[in-house]
Amino acid sequence: MASYMMNYIPELILIIGIALMVLFSLFIDNNDENKERLLAISISTMAIVGSIFVLIMNSNKHVEIFSNFLTIDPLATIFKILFLSVALVSVWFFARSKETNQFALDFYVQVLTVLIGMMLMASANNMLGLYLGLEMVSIPSYLMTGWKRSNNGPEAAIKYTIYGGAASGVMIFGMSLIYGLVGNLSLSSIANYTHFNSSNKALWIISILFLFAGFGYKVAAAPFHHWSPDVYQGATTPVTAFFSVAPKAAGFAMIIRFFYKNTITTSGETVTHVLNQVPWTLLVAIIAVITMFIGNLSAIKQTSLKRMLAYSSIAHAGYMISVITVSSKMAITSILFYLVIYLFMNIGAFIIVSIVMENNNGSDDIKHFNGFGSKNALLAIIMAFFMFSLMGVPPFAGFIGKVYLFTALLENITAITVTLAVIAIINSAISVYYYARVIKAMYLTESTNDSTIDTTIDFKSILFIFAIIIFVLGVYWAPLFNLLNKAVVM
């Protein structure tokens, strides 16, 4: 095998997994649901674990493959491991969810395809690669949203498709403008662009603005967030949990690739670059402010828990986007660190929502959380952990994540960063209200019905592990942070 193919083995493993599942889905007995499910879980778990293993083995590689189309570097590798870990938890969650029994082999094919797309987004060194990755994530996502043919799943899928199509269309228009300016699609050639002057400044601003339609759509940032509450509510809870973390992380990987490629060097100092002359930081700051306010203010009045968590995830995207304005190594590390913490607290919260929904005929209304604390003390306290962590209250991991985000933001003090930090802190305060509402419902409100809330041992153990991680990272986070910091080498 050629040497460049050796660096593509993690993706190849997933591709082989997809091919196997497609074949098995045709030739196994269709009536045997359990067998099909077992086969799906075992193949996808093996493919994902194998892929993670190969990535960890080669985590120090720094090469460019396929004629500089892809960059395999520690940053891409750490993002890929993050996506694969989310998928690993999600595969278990898909398989164990009682919300639908329609998660057949074909469904796991979509999951692995999304994974390959996200890995492409993380390591693309070319605008075509970024776009291809974005579409490879989006198209199976539409299918995953509408997989359960009841309730509002298909409606959400249609909205998602139309919104995604429009956003990525605008994005590729921006890319074509940059191609017209630079004459090359490679991200490194943007760095070598020297013809920047006042006559093409407007064109640069417009093309970056258009690019942000795609970036903002993928990380669910306002004003490109309208799809996310409907999709999060319409899709089944495991799918929502997956969407709320993995594609968002992929979107951030893409933003970091685009803006930080060659704008900062390994030693961390800023170099002369066309993107440093375009006022894109102001643009990003405006998007961040709108995102934080829309996310937090809209979450306040939601009664559906999944919708509330959707708006909360928009707000969290806002905190992370505000750090994008700072071109530093610390900024990338803090975003990565926050994404890892966000993985545990958000997926954990969705798992509990899914348990509550199962015990209440599939309704995710906040009133079903009334009296949760007396119905099942263990699950309620774990949910409280996740809520406190999402709020950013010490000693939970969410607090440390936010501290690092704000530290990165205030590393070099300018008008933009100070304003952003102040607004982010105000928004953190607003967010306390709606997270506390869940805690209040669980402990201070009497239950109106006498339904019980309980679950199986595997749900409990996974939630317990997540809660422990949230707690441990809140007091002893240095090893993880140093690990991520070491990986941020461009």
Next chain:
Amino acid sequence: MSETYIPMVLMIAIAFGLGSALVLLSVVLGPKYPSDVKDYPFECGHLIDSDGARKKHSIKFYMIAIIFLLFDLEIVFMYPWATVFREIGITALFEMFFFLGILVVGYIYVWKKGVLEWE
């Protein structure tokens, strides 16, 4: 400098002349038997309804079209591969077989799922 463009102008002139001559000749000389079906506006895949687009129509045409596109592009991909095959050597053969293997899996999938049956 400008002489180099003469063949191009000639080419455009011939293409334009030939195209318009053929259309013109068929209008002048061709037999005309109009019918309802022939007068119908042309649309790929399904008939046009004058009473609006808000109704169900068959997806079969689009599925066949997408699968055709896939295998058409596969051939397009094989042409540049064939031209550099000698330089890359045996590796290229394995890579192309891997690629074709994935496509064949997809082909078996659409076949077994009955996409290729028109009825």
